Amino acid sequence: MMQLSCPWCGLRDETEFACGGTTHLERPPLAATDADWGHYLFFRDNPKGVHLERWRHAWGCGQWFNVARDTVTHDVLAVYRMGDPPPRLGA
Amino acid sequence: MRYSALALLRGALSGHRNWPPAWRSPEPKPQYDVVIVGGGGHGLASAYYLAKNHGITNVAVLERGWLGGGNTGRNTTVVRSNYLYPESARLYDFSLRLYEGLARELNFNVMLSQRGHLMLAHSRHDLESMSRWANTMAMHGIDAQLLTREQVGAMVPALDLSAGARYPVLGAFMQPRAGTARHDAVAWGYARGADHLGVDIIQNCAVTGFVTDANGHVTGVDTSRGRIRTARVGIAAAGHSSVLAKLAGFRLPVTSYALQAMVTEPLKPRLDTVVISPGTGAYVSQSDKGEMVIGASLDLFPSYAQRGSFGVLQGVVAATLAMFPSFSRLRLMRQWAGIVDVVHDSSPIIGPTPVPGLYINCGWGTGGFKAIPVGGWTLAHVLATGRNHELAEAFQLERFVTGRLIDEAAASGIAH
Numbered sequence: 350m351m352q353l354s355c356p357w358c359g360l361r362d363e364t365e366f367a368c369g370g371t372t373h374l375e376r377p378p379l380a381a382t383d384a385d386w387g388h389y390l391f392f393r394d395n396p397k398g399v400h401l402e403r404w405r406h407a408w409g410c411g412q413w414f415n416v417a418r419d420t421v422t423h424d425v426l427a428v429y430r431m432g433d434p435p436p437r438l439g440a
Numbered sequence: 441m442r443y444s445a446l447a448l449l450r451g452a453l454s455g456h457r458n459w460p461p462a463w464r465s466p467e468p469k470p471q472y473d474v475v476i477v478g479g480g481g482h483g484l485a486s487a488y489y490l491a492k493n494h495g496i497t498n499v500a501v502l503e504r505g506w507l508g509g510g511n512t513g514r515n516t517t518v519v520r521s522n523y524l525y526p527e528s529a530r531l532y533d534f535s536l537r538l539y540e541g542l543a544r545e546l547n548f549n550v551m552l553s554q555r556g557h558l559m560l561a562h563s564r565h566d567l568e569s570m571s572r573w574a575n576t577m578a579m580h581g582i583d584a585q586l587l588t589r590e591q592v593g594a595m596v597p598a599l600d601l602s603a604g605a606r607y608p609v610l611g612a613f614m615q616p617r618a619g620t621a622r623h624d625a626v627a628w629g630y631a632r633g634a635d636h637l638g639v640d641i642i643q644n645c646a647v648t649g650f651v652t653d654a655n656g657h658v659t660g661v662d663t664s665r666g667r668i669r670t671a672r673v674g675i676a677a678a679g680h681s682s683v684l685a686k687l688a689g690f691r692l693p694v695t696s697y698a699l700q701a702m703v704t705e706p707l708k709p710r711l712d713t714v715v716i717s718p719g720t721g722a723y724v725s726q727s728d729k730g731e732m733v734i735g736a737s738l739d740l741f742p743s744y745a746q747r748g749s750f751g752v753l754q755g756v757v758a759a760t761l762a763m764f765p766s767f768s769r770l771r772l773m774r775q776w777a778g779i780v781d782v783v784h785d786s787s788p789i790i791g792p793t794p795v796p797g798l799y800i801n802c803g804w805g806t807g808g809f810k811a812i813p814v815g816g817w818t819l820a821h822v823l824a825t826g827r828n829h830e831l832a833e834a835f836q837l838e839r840f841v842t843g844r845l846i847d848e849a850a851a852s853g854i855a856h
């Protein structure tokens with residue numbers, strides 16, 4: 350089973366967490382065009398490889414945090430807090 | 441050659457050693473009128489209907505692995521048309537009607553078995569929403585029936601209806617014309633049909649890029665077997681749609697998730713219908729070989745790994761045993777996953793993309809096997825004519841900008 354390391358509780362089974370999808374999305378201004386708004390709401394990179402995503406320790410402490418994870422191997426490459434900038438991952 | 445009882449007899453006389461291959465394996469030509477990316481059911485059906493309905497036969501289907509090696513060969517084979525909104529009802533019922541004639545159309549036994557599909561109600565609220573659903577379907581002219589608890593018990597004696605059942609069953613919602621079909625046969629049947637009409641089916645050929653002219657119009661594709669010129673491309677790559685879109689320079693409203701399924705060891709006939717419990721996230725049917733085919737809900741995090749996670753597996757097995765306690769001694773023989781292309785409204789996208797000449801068929805998510813005939817029919821139509829088929833008109837990429845979503849989350853089967 351995949352395990353994730355909650356910044357507050359440590360390493361736990363994937364079943365304790367809920368994935369909240371892509372992180373670092375920036376909400377466009379209210380004056381945005383329909384196209385920009387639609388893209389913000391629905392369109393994603395959906396990468397085959399490293400994905401920066403948010404997770405919540407839903408059946409634990411309840412906190413949100415960010416994860417850099419490979420969507421092919423499921424390797425977790427970095428765990429960092431909400432509000433932190435994206436990590437620099439070794440090439 | 442045509443398959444028939446006579447052909448079978450003739451084959452038997454020579455010990456079944458002289459059957460010709462069902463399709464050729466040609467070298468790719470330098471140029472095609474249309475190139476289809478993806479040799480799953482949707483890609484193969486698109487090629488078949490391009491040739492059959494539109495007379496366009498200079499067509500190649502490029503498949504990076506083997507035919508049906510994606511979701512088409514990994515799915516639990518449920519076909520049905522019990523969708524809620526009129527646009528979806530017309531789309532999926534058109535597909536089911538094509539399935540009803542498909543074995544004859546393709547001269548290939550797709551083993552369609554219209555054994556019915558029962559959706560269990562575990563609460564008063566389930567019953568109420570199901571009666572709304574069944575009435576809506578009836579208004580669309582599609583067969584739907586509400587069953588009482590007693591009727592469910594008579595149809596599915598293996599189901600636990602005892603007082604102590606973990607999930608009480610109050611009734612069910614049934615589509616009698618729904619059922620299952622053989623997944624490989626659907627892919628192979630369309631492949632053979634398309635090949636006979638002149639389509640080149642090229643396996644082990646991955647598309648690695650798109651070539652465009654100064655106006656941004658598609659002029660070809662780069663592949664692992666070289667460049668192929670073409671002015672029209674149709675993508676039918678399911679979980680890999682975003683990867684191909686990125687190669688072409690745009691994004692899709694798609695997220696790729698693993699969806700898993702499993703089969704038990706075979707046993708004697710025990711279940712002659714499809715039973716789904718949306719509340720618990722499991723559905724079961726029995727294959728013609730006797731295996732119990734069990735489908736799960738999504739592994740709810742983005743993934744391109746074709747394996748399911750243990751947590752979901754455990755949940756679906758527990759839910760199945762709560763419904764069918766007598767299955768508890770069965771061993772699971774195989775468990776696997778496919779990468780499905782999920783969109784926010786659980787409805788497909790069939791039509792043009794931001795790149796002129798490039799069309800896409802995707803977004804079927806957890807439920808596109810049932811839609812292979814109509815997905816192929818409508819993608820072929822837009823590739824051949826440049827205009828959307830009227831059945832596909834509502835299912836365009838632009839709905840994610842206009843907000844005209846068609847939310848079929850409930851009808852897509854399992855909660856996600």
Ligand SMILES: Cc1cc2nc3c(=O)[nH]c(=O)nc-3n(C[C@H](O)[C@H](O)[C@H](O)COP(=O)(O)OP(=O)(O)OC[C@H]3O[C@@H](n4cnc5c(N)ncnc54)[C@H](O)[C@@H]3O)c2cc1C
Binds near residue numbers: 480507516699810
């Ligand atoms: C476990 C599971 C259970 C399911 N159960 C059901 C069900 O009961 N009923 C139902 O209706 N639906 C079901 N589905 C969904 C259904 O399987 C899919 O919606 C449908 O098969 C999609 O068909 P397709 O032809 O679009 O995709 P696929 O069959 O996945 O074909 C896409 C093909 O594109 C190829 N490809 C990808 N990238 C490239 C490239 N760069 N170059 C060339 N080729 C490429 C892939 O190798 C693949 O063969 C299920 C899916 C899964 C995974």
Ligand SMILES: [Zn+2]
Binds near residue numbers: 356359409410411
């Ligand atoms: Zn925690």
